[in-house]
Amino acid sequence: MLTITDLSYSIQQTTYLYPISLNIQPGSIITVTGANGAGKTTFLELLVGAKSCTTGNILYNNYSLISQSLQAKQQFFFIPATITSFQNFQVNTYWDLMAQLFGADEAFFSRLVSFAQYFHLSEEYFSKNLGQLSLGTQKKVYFCCAFALQVDFLIFDEPLTGLDVQTQHVFQQLIINKTSNQTIILSSHNETFIQSLTATHLHIQQGHVFTHNEVII
Amino acid sequence: MKQFIFALKIILIEQAPPHLKSIPTSELLYRQLLQTLLMIALFGLGILFAFRFFGTIIFSTYFLLSWLFFAAIIPKAMYQHIVNFPWDKYMPLPISEFAWKTAQLTQFSLIYGASLFAPLTFLLIWSFIQQSLFVFCASMSIWCIVILLTYVSITYQKHIPSQYTKYFHLVKTSLFWIFILLGSYFSIHPNSFQAFTFLQTWLTPDWYLSQLTIFIITLLLISYCLNHWSLASVPLNPGITSPSFNHHWLFQYQKKLWKTAHFLSQWLTNIWLLLIAVLLWLKMFSFSNSTWEFIFATFILFLVFGIFSPAACQYSLMDHDRHAFHTLPFPWIKDFKQKTTIVFILTLTQLLVFSLCSVFILDTPQPVIGACITQLPLLYCQTQFALINDYVIPKNNWQSVVHLLRPTWTRFKTIAIMLTCMLIFTLSIQLFFSLFVSFIFAVCLSTLLWLSIIHVKSKKILGHLPTTY
Numbered sequence: 100m101l102t103i104t105d106l107s108y109s110i111q112q113t114t115y116l117y118p119i120s121l122n123i124q125p126g127s128i129i130t131v132t133g134a135n136g137a138g139k140t141t142f143l144e145l146l147v148g149a150k151s152c153t154t155g156n157i158l159y160n161n162y163s164l165i166s167q168s169l170q171a172k173q174q175f176f177f178i179p180a181t182i183t184s185f186q187n188f189q190v191n192t193y194w195d196l197m198a199q200l201f202g203a204d205e206a207f208f209s210r211l212v213s214f215a216q217y218f219h220l221s222e223e224y225f226s227k228n229l230g231q232l233s234l235g236t237q238k239k240v241y242f243c244c245a246f247a248l249q250v251d252f253l254i255f256d257e258p259l260t261g262l263d264v265q266t267q268h269v270f271q272q273l274i275i276n277k278t279s280n281q282t283i284i285l286s287s288h289n290e291t292f293i294q295s296l297t298a299t300h301l302h303i304q305q306g307h308v309f310t311h312n313e314v315i316i
Numbered sequence: 317m318k319q320f321i322f323a324l325k326i327i328l329i330e331q332a333p334p335h336l337k338s339i340p341t342s343e344l345l346y347r348q349l350l351q352t353l354l355m356i357a358l359f360g361l362g363i364l365f366a367f368r369f370f371g372t373i374i375f376s377t378y379f380l381l382s383w384l385f386f387a388a389i390i391p392k393a394m395y396q397h398i399v400n401f402p403w404d405k406y407m408p409l410p411i412s413e414f415a416w417k418t419a420q421l422t423q424f425s426l427i428y429g430a431s432l433f434a435p436l437t438f439l440l441i442w443s444f445i446q447q448s449l450f451v452f453c454a455s456m457s458i459w460c461i462v463i464l465l466t467y468v469s470i471t472y473q474k475h476i477p478s479q480y481t482k483y484f485h486l487v488k489t490s491l492f493w494i495f496i497l498l499g500s501y502f503s504i505h506p507n508s509f510q511a512f513t514f515l516q517t518w519l520t521p522d523w524y525l526s527q528l529t530i531f532i533i534t535l536l537l538i539s540y541c542l543n544h545w546s547l548a549s550v551p552l553n554p555g556i557t558s559p560s561f562n563h564h565w566l567f568q569y570q571k572k573l574w575k576t577a578h579f580l581s582q583w584l585t586n587i588w589l590l591l592i593a594v595l596l597w598l599k600m601f602s603f604s605n606s607t608w609e610f611i612f613a614t615f616i617l618f619l620v621f622g623i624f625s626p627a628a629c630q631y632s633l634m635d636h637d638r639h640a641f642h643t644l645p646f647p648w649i650k651d652f653k654q655k656t657t658i659v660f661i662l663t664l665t666q667l668l669v670f671s672l673c674s675v676f677i678l679d680t681p682q683p684v685i686g687a688c689i690t691q692l693p694l695l696y697c698q699t700q701f702a703l704i705n706d707y708v709i710p711k712n713n714w715q716s717v718v719h720l721l722r723p724t725w726t727r728f729k730t731i732a733i734m735l736t737c738m739l740i741f742t743l744s745i746q747l748f749f750s751l752f753v754s755f756i757f758a759v760c761l762s763t764l765l766w767l768s769i770i771h772v773k774s775k776k777i778l779g780h781l782p783t784t785y
Contacts, residue, residue, distance in 0.1 A: 144406075147406040148405055148406045149403075149405050149406040150405075151405075169408050169409075169410060172406065172407070172408035173408040175406070177406055184330070184403040185330065185403075186330075187329050187330060188329055188330070192329070196326065199410075200407055200408050200409065200410070201408060
C-alpha cells in the first residue's frame with residue numbers, strides 16, 4: 100500500500116498543493132482531473148519525487164519515497180506530459196538504460212517487442228534518436244518501456260496528449276487489462292476516457308484535492 | 317569509479333550539443349571527446365603562437381579577455397547547466413550523489429574545455445615563462461576556489477529550505493565575486509605581482525590611468541555580481557519559464573542596472589580617451605616649433621575626440637540595441653545598414669588617426685591598445701544589456717547556455733577585429749615605412765573584414781534585433 104501523509108507543496112508564500120493524506124491500494128487505478136494550473140502535475144511529480152514536498156511523507160513497503168530510496172524508486176515509472184529528457188538517446192539505448200536502472204528481468208526485451216507490435220511501433224524507429232521522433236511516437240516508446248518493466252506503479256501525466264485515435268484506444272485497453280497487482284495513477288482532461296475506467300477519481304481545484312465532492316485532508 | 321563512468325556516459329549523451337544531436341549514440345561520445353581535445357589543442361597552439369609572434373600585448377589582451385569571459389559566463393552557465401536536470405530526481409539511479417555531480421562537472425568541463433581552462437592554461441604558460449611559482453599558486457588557488465564554490469553550492473543547495481534560498485544565493489554569489497574580483501585585481505594591478513609589471517608599460521602612459529581601468533572593471537564586476545544575484549534569486553524552473561518573468565521586478569531591475577552600468581562605462585571610456593588626448597596634446601605642445609603644427613595637432617585631436625569618439629562608443633551598440641542606434645548623430649539616414657556602415661567608417665578613421673598620433677608622436681602604439689582595452693568592459697556591459705532587452709526564454713539548458721554565449725562572442729569578435737585592424741596598421745607602418753602604402757593596406761584589409769561582418773550581420777544578427785525597446 101502507498102501511504103501519503105500530510106503531503107503539501109509551497110514556494111515561498113504560495114501554496115500549490117494543500118496538505119493531503121491518502122492510502123492507495125495495490126492494483127487500483129487513480130485518475131486525477133482538474134483545470135489547467137489546478138495542481139495535477141505538481142501532485143504527480145510530488146508522488147514520484149520529481150519535486151521535493153514542503154511537508155509530509157510517502158511510504159511504500161516501508162520505504163520512504165521522500166528519502167529517495169532506490170528500492171522504492173525502482174517500483175515507480177513516471178511519464179511526464181511533455182517529454183524533454185533522453186532526447187539524444189537512440190530508442191534501443193534508452194530501453195537498455197531503463198532496463199539497467201530498473202533492474203529488469205531477462206524477459207523484459209521480449210515483452211518490449213510485443214508491446215512495440217501492439218503499439219504499431221515499427222523496428223526502423225529502434226535505431227533512431229528519441230528527439231527525431233514525433234511526440235506521439237516518443238510516447239509509444241515510453242509506454243512500451245513502462246508496461247514491459249512491470250513495475251508496481253505506473254504514473255502518467257496527460258498520457259493521451261499527442262496520440263492518434265488508434266493509439267489512444269490501445270493505451271486504454273492496456274490500462275483496463277492491466278495486471279492485477281499494478282497500480283496506475285494518471286491525469287487527463289479527456290472525460291470519456293476517465294469515465295471508461297473503473298477507478299478512484301480525484302479532482303484537484305486550486306491545490307485542494309477532492310474525492311466524491313469531499314475535500315481530502 | 318564505475319558509477320562515475322556510468323553517469324558520465326549518460327550525461328554526455330543527454331547533454332550533447334545541438335549539432336551532434338542527430339548522430340547515433342555510439343559515435344556521439346567519441347566525437348564529443350575528440351572535439352574537446354581539438355579545442356584545447358587549438359587553444360594551446362593559439363596561445364603559444366600569440367606569445368611567439370606578438371609578444372606580451374596580444375598575450376595580455378588575451379588574458380584580460382579570458383578573465384572577463386570566465387567572470388561573465390562560466391559560473392552562470394555552470395549553474396544553469398548542472399542544476400536543471402529534469403529527471404535525475406525520480407529515476408532510480410544506482411549512482412551516489414558525489415559520482416553524479418562529479419560526472420556533471422566533468423561533462424561541463426569537457427564541453428567548455430577551452431573556455432574553462434583558458435585562465436588555467438595561461439597561468440601555466442605564464443608562470444613557466446616567468447619562472448614564478450608564486451603567480452601560479454596564487455592565481456590557481458583563486459580559480460580553484462571559484463570552481464569549488466560553484467560545485468559545493470550546486471550540491472548542497474537543495475538542502476536549503478526554500479525561504480532561505482534568496483540569502484543562500486546572495487552569500488554564494490558574493491563569495492564568487494569576492495574571489496573573482498580578487499583574481500582580476502591581482503591579475504591587473506601592476507604592483508601586485510612582479511610578473512605583471514609589463515602592464516605598467518603598455519596599458520597606460522601613467523600609473524593612475526591603470527587604476528582607472530581597474531576601477532572600470534571592478535565596477536562592471538560589481539554590477540555583474542548584482543545582476544547574477546538578481547537572476548539567481550528567481551526560482552529557475554517556475555520563474556524563468558513563465559511569461560510573467562518579463563514583468564518580474566528583478567527583471568526590470570536588471571534592465572535599469574545595466575543601463576546605469578552602461579552609461580557609467582561609456583563615460584569612463586570617454587574620460588580615458590580624453591586623458592590620453594590631453595597627454596598627446598601636451599606632448600605635441602612641448603615639441604611643436606610653430607603655431608601651424610600646434611593648430612594641426614589640435615585639429616586632429618578635435619577630430620578624434622569631438623566626432624569620432626562618440627561614434628566609436630556607439631559602434632559597440634549597433635548589434636542589438638535599437639535605442640542606441642536611434643541616438644546616433646545622423647538623423648537623416650534611416651537605413652540601418654547605411655548607418656552601421658557610416659559608424660564603422662568613422663570608427664575606423666578614429667582608430668587610424670589615433671594610431672597615427674600614437675606612432676608618430678608618442679612613438680608607440682600602446683596607448684591605442686590601452687584605449688581599446690577599456691572598450692572591452694563597455695562591450696561586455698552592452699552584451700548584458702542587450703541580453704536582457706533581447707531576452708528569449710530558452711527551451712532547455714543547452715539552448716540557454718548557447719543563448720548566453722552567443723552575444724558575448726559576437727562582441728568579443730568585433731573588438732578582436734578592431735584590435736587586429738589597428739595592429740595591422742601600426743605594424744604595416746613599421747614594415748613599409750610609407751604612410752600611404754600602410755594606409756591603403758590597412759583600409760583594404762579592414763574593409764574585407766568589415767564586409768565579412770556585414771555579411772554575417774545581415775544574415776544572422778539583423779534578423780534577431782529586438783522589435784521593441
